[in-house]
Amino acid sequence: MPSPHLSIEAIRLPAFLYRPDGTILAVNDLAGVFAGRELAGCSAADAVRIFTHRRLDGTPLTPAELPDSRALAGEEVIEAPLAVTVADGRTLRILVTASPIREDGALAGALVLWQDVTGCTQAERELARYADDLRGSREQLGDVIEATGAGFYQIALERMEGTISRRGAEILGFATPEMPSLFEIMAEAQARMHPDDLQGVLGSFMTFVEAETERNEVEFRVRSLDGGWRWVQAISTSAKRNAAGRVVMLAGFLFDIDERKKAEAALRRSNEELQRFAYMASHDLQEPLRSLVSFSQLLERRYRGRLDSDADEYIAFIVEGGNRMQRLIEDLLRVSRVETTAKPLEPTNSTAVVADVERAMETSLREAGATLEAGDLPMVRADAAQLEQVFMNLIGNAIKYRHPDRPPAIRIAARRVGPMVQFAVQDNGIGIEPEYHDLSFEMFRRLHTHDEYEGTGIGLAVVLKIVERHGGKVWVESTPWEGSTFIFTLPAA
Ligand code: ADP
Numbered sequence: 491m492p493s494p495h496l497s498i499e500a501i502r503l504p505a506f507l508y509r510p511d512g513t514i515l516a517v518n519d520l521a522g523v524f525a526g527r528e529l530a531g532c533s534a535a536d537a538v539r540i541f542t543h544r545r546l547d548g549t550p551l552t553p554a555e556l557p558d559s560r561a562l563a564g565e566e567v568i569e570a571p572l573a574v575t576v577a578d579g580r581t582l583r584i585l586v587t588a589s590p591i592r593e594d595g596a597l598a599g600a601l602v603l604w605q606d607v608t609g610c611t612q613a614e615r616e617l618a619r620y621a622d623d624l625r626g627s628r629e630q631l632g633d634v635i636e637a638t639g640a641g642f643y644q645i646a647l648e649r650m651e652g653t654i655s656r657r658g659a660e661i662l663g664f665a666t667p668e669m670p671s672l673f674e675i676m677a678e679a680q681a682r683m684h685p686d687d688l689q690g691v692l693g694s695f696m697t698f699v700e701a702e703t704e705r706n707e708v709e710f711r712v713r714s715l716d717g718g719w720r721w722v723q724a725i726s727t728s729a730k731r732n733a734a735g736r737v738v739m740l741a742g743f744l745f746d747i748d749e750r751k752k753a754e755a756a757l758r759r760s761n762e763e764l765q766r767f768a769y770m771a772s773h774d775l776q777e778p779l780r781s782l783v784s785f786s787q788l789l790e791r792r793y794r795g796r797l798d799s800d801a802d803e804y805i806a807f808i809v810e811g812g813n814r815m816q817r818l819i820e821d822l823l824r825v826s827r828v829e830t831t832a833k834p835l836e837p838t839n840s841t842a843v844v845a846d847v848e849r850a851m852e853t854s855l856r857e858a859g860a861t862l863e864a865g866d867l868p869m870v871r872a873d874a875a876q877l878e879q880v881f882m883n884l885i886g887n888a889i890k891y892r893h894p895d896r897p898p899a900i901r902i903a904a905r906r907v908g909p910m911v912q913f914a915v916q917d918n919g920i921g922i923e924p925e926y927h928d929l930s931f932e933m934f935r936r937l938h939t940h941d942e943y944e945g946t947g948i949g950l951a952v953v954l955k956i957v958e959r960h961g962g963k964v965w966v967e968s969t970p971w972e973g974s975t976f977i978f979t980l981p982a983a
Pocket residue numbers: 883887888891917919920921922930931935936937938944945946947948949950951974
């Protein structure tokens with residue numbers, strides 16, 4: 491027969507075994523650690539002194555109310571929740587189960603088991619609080635997302651489950667107030683997607699799921715309720731990947747970008763039309779203007795001094811006006827040519843480009859007594875002819891807008907900034923007032939009158955157009971009467 495001590499040790503909860511007279515026969519080790527002393531031989535009344543039992547509202551129990559005593563009186567107590575202060579001073583939440591032990595109908599003792607739920611309830615309470623917080627922030631997040639007009643979706647790819655916000659379904663062209671399941675929506679969205687966009691979207695999505703990209707952005711058209719096409723943008727981020735790097739959970743946003751897309755297309759069309767117009771106008775104007783200028787020059791040469799002095803002056807005005815118009819038209823054509831003669835961007839040696847420009851501008855540099863300093867410049871991805879044009883315009887301006895008291899000193903430098911190369915063309919000229927810094931890049935904008943400096947106000951507009959075509963930026967830093975630095979960025983090669 492197994493000894494009672496052995497059998498009570500087999501119980502995996504703190505256990506107290508009582509004799510019918512109410513003294514303790516045995517406790518297991520799990521119970522012993524709570525007492526901090528030998529319990530065998532103690533009575534239930536002793537146990538009350540060792541462990542302070544209270545109800546959860548804090549009121550104390552009388553010895554008769556103790557589950558141990560009630561079991562000894564023949565009552566079955568199941569999971570009575572009590573706050574018990576143990577020997578080391580901690581108060582634990584215990585579910586006490588106390589059962590009378592009967593032998594042949596007579597009371598042979600009682601077994602009391604403790605289930606320590608202190609940690610559990612704390613964890614449960616914390617869990618409930620987290621769940622509350624989470625629900626709260628989800629609702630808030632949902633409100634914020636709704637307020638942006640974006641739709642939201644979440645897909646668990648392995649479980650083939652997902653959710654989509656009401657706005658998301660709406661953007662995909664669903665008008666139903668009751669929400670279809672995500673996969674109905676996905677199947678339907680595919681069926682409604684513009685056939686020209688479908689393959690691209692699916693391909694890009696598969697690459698995203700398989701490959702290590704953080705984000706997937708697609709734009710596609712879906713058939714809208716009125717039968718037309720509407721542009722939609724979907725941005726997915728990988729919420730979770732498995733060990734093989736496959737996306738298992740993703741979340742993303744849907745945006746209705748129809749108006750933006752249509753505005754972009756309209757802008758593109760109107761830009762193209764404007765460009766065509768500018769090209770045609772300037773091209774077709776060249777011919778009549780050329781004859782106007784050459785005949786007025788002829789008039790000037792043949793009839794100077796043969797008419798009266800007023801006539802000589804008028805003819806000179808016509809010649810000058812004609813020349814100026816020719817320059818304007820040539821510059822206008824140069825602007826249209828930024829697009830029409832554009833070549834693909836290729837690795838370009840900017841040191842060589844600057845050297846070519848220096849050679850081409852040798853005469854004007856020499857006549858102005860200018861110095862040009864350019865160290866070793868990096869390789870960039872550029873259209874070499876256009877890069878030449880940029881340097882030519884900037885160096886040309888540095889010479890033109892030079893300080894009356896000193897010869898132009900021009901310095902060209904470059905440094906790498908992330909994926910771009912930042913060039914700086916610095917001069918010691920007259921400088922530009924701060925309020926004109928941005929304006930100087932506007933087409934036909936001149937900060938100085940025609941009487942002071944020759945020009946059409948096109949040079950910097952061409953620089954801006956070329957740099958933007960390369961995906962770069964251009965700006966000026968300048969102090970009046972000290973000098974200007976024109977800074978632009980181009981993609982590094
Ligand atoms: P343009 O030289 O034909 O007037 P740009 O477009 O080249 O046209 O320049 C626009 C204006 O910016 C110029 O009229 C001039 O006032 C100012 N500007 C350009 N470059 C410089 C410079 N290096 N120093 C001072 N002012 C400049």
